Amino acid sequence: MKILFVGGGMGGTIAANNVARRLSREMREGKVEITMLSATDQHWYQPGLLYVAFGKMGMNDIVREQSSLLEPGIQFFVDPVEEFELAHNKVRTKGGMVHDYDMLVIATGCEVVYDEVPGLEEVSETPYTRDGATRMFKRLRDFEGGKVAVVVGVPHKCPIAPIEITFMLHEFFEKRGIRDKVELQYTYPIARIHNIENIAKWAVPEFERMEVDYETFFNMKEVDVENRIVHSEEGTEKEFDLLVTIPPHRGMKVIEENNLGEGGWIPTDRYSLQMEGQDNVYVLGDTSNLPISKTGSTAHFQSEVIGENIASIFRTGSATREYDGKVYCFIEADQDRATNACFNYIDPPEIKAPTKSMHMLKMSYNQWYWSSARGLL
């Protein structure tokens, strides 16, 4: 059986390692062949960028060689896919290679797009890109006070990020002794301050304690770069001296160009994680069109389901598990305390009081991620 993984980010890597662990004997015997195609030879721990933006981690801490994370026997090529020929179980790569498969896992992820909001890229800071995270830290370090606006585009990776970034901004300025010179303003596109109701309920008193102003129903329309004002679709505006953004995201262009899904999001069965109409194609993490959180833990939990099902299909001819929508997010509440949100398709999250232990667990997980990527944790 030939199993092909397209995309070597968090989801693709964990899933490929998961399958390789389950089918290691069959791989040695030559019965199973696992191949991964990726656009880069580097693997970035993307949640670490938030810590880079606040000076808590360095870039070197959050990157590893992709090949060093893969199980022995997985064939790895830095050669991104350009054409999907699902009807013929083949893909063609940028380098001109053709790879055929029996099972395909698409985990190409998503990327930030600024073009939907004119002026946003020119004037805003973001922890969502490598350059952006480094630049944001320098801006925060040199900032001497004024109006700071947090604006959120949708859809975006990491559902908790808008609130978490606001907490961390409060903490950062407080630590620098300039919090009283900073007017911190938070905006959110829907009617409450977070799309998950229980998180919104929990965060409101936290914002009030931190003296963070907030405005809901604020969908970015454009940014007046010269006058430093961000306008909303709803007709309101925010003046700023420092604009921090969670930019809108879109699925990768290659998905859209191959007509696999509008906006780069592939229609996916919410339980089996199979691409709609394609029994031998699985879709993983941010690449799917499922209305659930685009976060590393989603990709992680989905990887386990896909790994088990591919191994089961190879051995018994049928899948055994379904994805229940599980998502787990740490929430850094301030410098020393954190809490978490755990939810699935049925049960909403219950937010507990932040503790130091949970903060230490999050700091630890930032290091344990590499064990996770290898399919160990």
Next chain:
Amino acid sequence: MTNADTPASSSQVPDLAKLIELAAAISSAQDAMTDDIVTRLASAMGEGMILMDRLTRNQGLMSLLQALNQPAVQDSLECLAEALRSGSVMDAVNAKTPKTGGYGGLLRMAKDPDVQDAIYTLARVVKGMNPGGAAKS
């Protein structure tokens, strides 16, 4: 209300005191921890887990460990350790020039029963590495 009905009976007081002591110790350890310490410890644990995972899933290494567990092999390892400890092996390794050289020296060394034993052992190991060799010997 009897003693048994009270939230903590007198016999439970020492247990509660221990729990409070333990909680205080954990709280104190937490206070002493910085993000740097947590990061270093977690990194060491993470890399340790990866190393253990790789070692325990390496079938060749696990077979070697099983072989090393045999009494005869353990005796040989002890002899090797003793030889290293006594300095005789390291003296020979560190010697800039052999005490004697040429064919004569080689022949004298080859007559040494210990050297013959060593060559025989090495030969058996090499033969055993050849597929089917171990079965024929």
